[in-house]
Amino acid sequence: MIDLHVHTWRCRHAVGTVAEYVATAAERGIDTIALTDHLPLSPELVARDPEVARYAMPADELPEYVDEVIAARESARAMGGPEVLLGIEADVYPGNEEFVRALLSEHPFDVVLGSVHFVDGWAFDDPDRREGYASWDVRALWERYFGDLVSAARSGLADVIGHADLVKKFGYVPEGDLMPLFREVADAFAQAGVAVEVNTAGLRKPCAELYPSAPFLVALNRAGVPVTIGSDAHAPVEVGSAYEEARDALRDAGYRSLVVFRSRQAEEVPL
Numbered sequence: 336m337i338d339l340h341v342h343t344w345r346c347r348h349a350v351g352t353v354a355e356y357v358a359t360a361a362e363r364g365i366d367t368i369a370l371t372d373h374l375p376l377s378p379e380l381v382a383r384d385p386e387v388a389r390y391a392m393p394a395d396e397l398p399e400y401v402d403e404v405i406a407a408r409e410s411a412r413a414m415g416g417p418e419v420l421l422g423i424e425a426d427v428y429p430g431n432e433e434f435v436r437a438l439l440s441e442h443p444f445d446v447v448l449g450s451v452h453f454v455d456g457w458a459f460d461d462p463d464r465r466e467g468y469a470s471w472d473v474r475a476l477w478e479r480y481f482g483d484l485v486s487a488a489r490s491g492l493a494d495v496i497g498h499a500d501l502v503k504k505f506g507y508v509p510e511g512d513l514m515p516l517f518r519e520v521a522d523a524f525a526q527a528g529v530a531v532e533v534n535t536a537g538l539r540k541p542c543a544e545l546y547p548s549a550p551f552l553v554a555l556n557r558a559g560v561p562v563t564i565g566s567d568a569h570a571p572v573e574v575g576s577a578y579e580e581a582r583d584a585l586r587d588a589g590y591r592s593l594v595v596f597r598s599r600q601a602e603e604v605p606l
């Protein structure tokens with residue numbers, strides 16, 4: 336069992352220390368856990384809207400976070416606990432690439448999740464910002480979101496694309512056949528050489544399904560895009576949550592293996 340997506344208290348909207356996450360992973364028989372807290376946001380974004388500061392760790396805490404995860408890895412290893420990977424979830428959106436690249440270059444990450452949580456600075460996944468949907472046509476929003484996500488994949492910054500259809504979170508889904516869009520995105524991911532995650536947090540949200548959806552997973556499998564699994568836990572109790580659902584959805588989509596990343600290199604593990 337693996338969990339490659341969890342958050343700690345450091346991002347200010349999650350709870351739990353690195354040690355608490357690792358202890359819960361050990362209790363639940365998880366072999367590999369990646370801590371992937373939110374990378375600090377760019378000063379421009381925070382200047383534009385100071386409230387966004389609550390979405391990520393403060394800029395000056397990244398070195399402490401890294402040290403804490405590395406220390407937890409060493410102590411888990413000494414105690415025969417789970418493998419602990421140093422990960423991060425980075426906001427990759429147009430114009431932010433060089434800021435992210437500079438931060439990533441400073442630390443020995445095992446795995447980088449590249450996520451899109453903002454469209455033109457709007458945090459479309461924040462329940463307190465749902466009024467923003469009123470000013471978008473749903474199909475136009477989806478096309479914009481997936482366009483930005485493909486750019487994130489092509490940036491080369493991320494190993495794994497986070498919650499690839501997050502834009503469905505509150506149930507705003509365009510009418511009609513979405514398979515052509517999913518196929519196009521899946522082909523672009525394959526060409527960019529990124530993996531995706533099956534993120535079980537979607538089950539806990541209004542959309543009430545995994546990210547990505549079953550048809551999107553089929554398209555990803557057909558395109559040859561590798562996959563990993565993450566809970567996107569924002570509390571230790573959520574570690575490994577809905578792992579069986581994720582595994583079953585992957586098997587149904589035709590997947591037979593997962594990938595984990597060590598020093599940013601993909602290694603296959605059985606599903």
Ligand code: ZN
Nearest residue numbers: 342346348373
């Ligand atoms: Zn978060």
Ligand code: FE
Nearest residue numbers: 424450452497
């Ligand atoms: Fe995210």
Ligand code: FE
Nearest residue numbers: 340342424567
């Ligand atoms: Fe996350």
Ligand code: ZN
Nearest residue numbers: 424450497567
């Ligand atoms: Zn996330």
